Amino acid sequence: MKNVWKWWWAWQDREHEEWLAAQSRQGLHLRSVGALGLLHRFEEGAAAENVYRWDFKLGGGQADYRQLFQDAGWELVGEAAGSWLCWRKQAGNGIEPEIFTDRPSQLAKYRNLLLTVVPGLLLLPIVALDRGLWNDMQAGSQSAIGVFGLCVLSLALTSFASLNIWRRMRQV
Amino acid sequence: MEYSKYLPLSEASFYMLAALTEPSHGYAIMQKVEAMSSGSVTIGPGTMYGAFNTLEKQKLITKVAEEERRKIYALTDLGRQVLAEQVRRLETMVQSAHAALKTGSRR
Numbered sequence: 150m151k152n153v154w155k156w157w158w159a160w161q162d163r164e165h166e167e168w169l170a171a172q173s174r175q176g177l178h179l180r181s182v183g184a185l186g187l188l189h190r191f192e193e194g195a196a197a198e199n200v201y202r203w204d205f206k207l208g209g210g211q212a213d214y215r216q217l218f219q220d221a222g223w224e225l226v227g228e229a230a231g232s233w234l235c236w237r238k239q240a241g242n243g244i245e246p247e248i249f250t251d252r253p254s255q256l257a258k259y260r261n262l263l264l265t266v267v268p269g270l271l272l273l274p275i276v277a278l279d280r281g282l283w284n285d286m287q288a289g290s291q292s293a294i295g296v297f298g299l300c301v302l303s304l305a306l307t308s309f310a311s312l313n314i315w316r317r318m319r320q321v
Numbered sequence: 322m323e324y325s326k327y328l329p330l331s332e333a334s335f336y337m338l339a340a341l342t343e344p345s346h347g348y349a350i351m352q353k354v355e356a357m358s359s360g361s362v363t364i365g366p367g368t369m370y371g372a373f374n375t376l377e378k379q380k381l382i383t384k385v386a387e388e389e390r391r392k393i394y395a396l397t398d399l400g401r402q403v404l405a406e407q408v409r410r411l412e413t414m415v416q417s418a419h420a421a422l423k424t425g426s427r428r
Contacts, residue, residue: 204367212390213347213387213390213391213392214370215390216347216389216390216391217347217348217369217370217391218366218367220346220347220348220351220366220391221347221348221351221365221366247363247365248365248367249365249367249368250363250364250365250368251332251368254333254365254367254368254371254372257371258367
């Protein structure tokens with residue numbers, strides 16, 4: 150077992166898949182992921198040509214979804230943040246298997262991601278309010294600045310993420 | 322009946338509807354489609370799962386059973402009509418193109 154930390158953004162899924170495939174070629178095969186998909190636990194073995202694909206499925210996908218992938222020869226090798234699933238299949242004869250075989254379904258994955266990430270990030274200040282952070286800030290003299298800062302941060306993160314996901318969609 | 326809102330079918334949807342003239346689950350459809358297209362069309366599980374949801378929402382297919390986490394779908398009457406209409410349009414297109422290619426001058 151070997152643990153490797155590696156930072157990656159949701160819109161860098163293709164690059165991350167390539168990286169995982171490169172590890173497999175060196176005999177390191179993903180066994181599971183942790184810490185929102187940033188911690189990779191690899192099992193050491195013989196070098197192999199594997200294809201890795203991340204799918205985004207809010208809530209992790211239902212039983213029939215997982216069954217269909219398994220029937221098609223894909224193995225679930227990682228789950229991150231309850232909504233990212235890492236599938237692996239052996240490549241062979243120069244054929245690179247894909248979980249999405251047309252453009253609309255590839256785009257749908259990023260559209261779903263966008264529809265989850267944007268409201269999530271925009272709601273960040275409200276979540277903070279709920280947790281009592283808001284009250285703490287209001288008690289202090291810099292309350293207005295704190296609240297304002299939180300909103301700015303949330304807006305900046307939302308723009309950063311949606312811009313990058315949008316750019317990723319244009320490459321599909 | 323107005324079919325325009327369902328057409329044209331994507332390649333994946335087209336083959337899935339054709340395969341579902343007999344009730345099947347996802348993996349059986351994948352195999353049927355590969356056989357029908359002589360191996361030239363492969364539908365990935367992600368694409369198929371999304372198409373199931375879309376086609377079911379459009380009422381072109383319906384779930385008839387569930388066996389060990391596998392949903393079995395069948396074509397509805399509407400699905401059959403839409404598929405037939407797609408075939409009719411494709412036939413028109415193929416005939417027109419054949420005629421055009423025969424008569425058109427080459428450059």
